[in-house]
Amino acid sequence: MSFKNSFKTAIRGLRTNKSRSALTILGIVIGISSIILIMSLGKGAQELILSQVRGLGSATIIIEPGRRSQGPSDFGSLFTDSLKDREVEALSKSSNAPSIEGLSPMVVLSTSVSFENEVDSFMILGAAPLVADIVGVYPETGQFFTDEQTQQLSAVAVIGSEVKNKLFGPSEALNQNIKIKGKAFKVIGISPKKGQVGMLDVDNSIIVPYTTALKYLSGMNYYHQILVKAKSEQVVPQTVEDIKATLRELHNITDPAKDDFQVATQEDIAQRVGTVTSVLTIFLAAIAAISLVVGGIGIMNIMLVSVTERTREIGLRKALGATTKNILTQFLLESVVLTCLGGIIGIALGIFFSFVASLILSRMVSSGWAFAISPSAIALGLGVSGFVGLVFGLYPASQASKKSPIEALRYE
């Protein structure tokens, strides 16, 4: 009996009990559509995070204070003051790191800000003018602060579009004074709606000169980060080595394992984020796959019922010349066709739900959410559903094929 005819026979067998077949595949449909949805959301989240991380530009390098954590209880690695003015000065010398185009020490804090009677909490970012270039924040009204203003510890601020809306509403914000930790800062620029860049929500942030932030706002003498811009993407690896060498020399470190700073490129961060989101996606998809096992048991149950119901048919087919292999193939194909059909419907539903979810999420996430379905998820969905049919159909099919023709014909 050819495969084509075995397939036709299997389809005919399933069509005689349409509603039961439809209910049987429900478990597979739910399982596969959940996997497709989770994988799509995982991929969407990964792409969103990566686009934000890469938003800083591929030539940007981040230096953070502190050594790499040795474990969850290694709090010592979190609190460190290894990045100060002398580190900034050393890195600024072109003899130490010739491929650095510019750098910006960063002071980050969250505090309440007021204008007249309006008070709200915002992220304050102390930075150098270069950060405008790195983050891509170019005020649409007013201007960014200059190097002179930074050196003079000027109390000036560039505010995000949401800060403007929350503190000033429709009224004019430029040249008004806002109070941060009791100190007046003059608004000299308002940036357009920008969304998330790197880990920074630009629209809800206020950028001030890092010198001013260090002296009047943070109350510390060290920086939270130093953003470095290399001259080009190609020189990034060399720049990283130069930065490490300079800081190690400055801190008298001979063993790289004892570094009291961390240097990360955009690619490093993207890779780390990619790994985390991939692992999370696989984990969630594995949980959804449990429903496939439940669906598979449902298939096995119904196939066993079907074998019992069709005992006389099996006997008849054997009497008319069907071999054990013919009967095994017929029932195995029935369960594989059933699960593959469930898989196809599940994939279609999964794509539909992913699309709906991406529409909802793109409204909720300011920087947008891309609808992403990978061909590998579709292939996986089909493969897994076929495999479930094969595994859970094998036992009922072998029970059917083992029936003696005369006992099957006598079955009432």
Place this chain on the structure above:
Amino acid sequence: MSNIIEINNLEKTYKDGDTETRALCGVSFNIKEGEFVAIMGPSGSGKSTLLHILGFLDKQSAGDYSFDGKSIDDYGEENLAKVRNKKMGFIFQSFNLLPRTTVLNNVKLPLLYSGLKENLWQAMAQKAIEQVGLTHRINYETSQLSGGERQRVAIARALVNNPQIIFADEPTGNLDSKSGSAVMQLIEALNDHGHTIILITHETYTAEYAERIITLKDGLLESDKKVEQRRKDAKDSFTK
């Protein structure tokens, strides 16, 4: 004509736990190619058991059975299925047709396992259906047919592969006398076309379509007579 079936001292014992039931207790006879043989006997005489063994649907517990000159023990499982498909046709008392399936597809069923090219199937099935006079019902589902028509579908299915031998197990048992006689005329016609027929029945008038009647009783061969001779015996006993 050569023997198509040779059985010698055939026995069949069914075991159910500690209980043993002997359905056949050493039956021997031969059947020639082209013969029309009726196997008769009361209920429990072992006639259906014998038919199942002869049709390769069951195996004997002891004794020898040769089909077409070859012992059943020399056929593997695959070969038994092949012989059932190519050389044997079955007609059952309860028709055993596939439900919710058309007449045409029911008749095509043995062809699925025949290894013949699919483009031949339609013509072969149509020819068999025509032979039993059901062309006008070819696309009907079997549930839409009368008992007599269903049995004719089963006959068409039995002859679609042009088998050497047709086993009919009480083919008129579920039919009224008119349909029953139509079915028997069809079976007789098949024999006229050269098919060997083995008919299981307990009705004398049905058995008399055969040229030879074997009677079983309690698993033993009671008599094996040509029909003419049987009629003569019956007449003699009446005159005495």
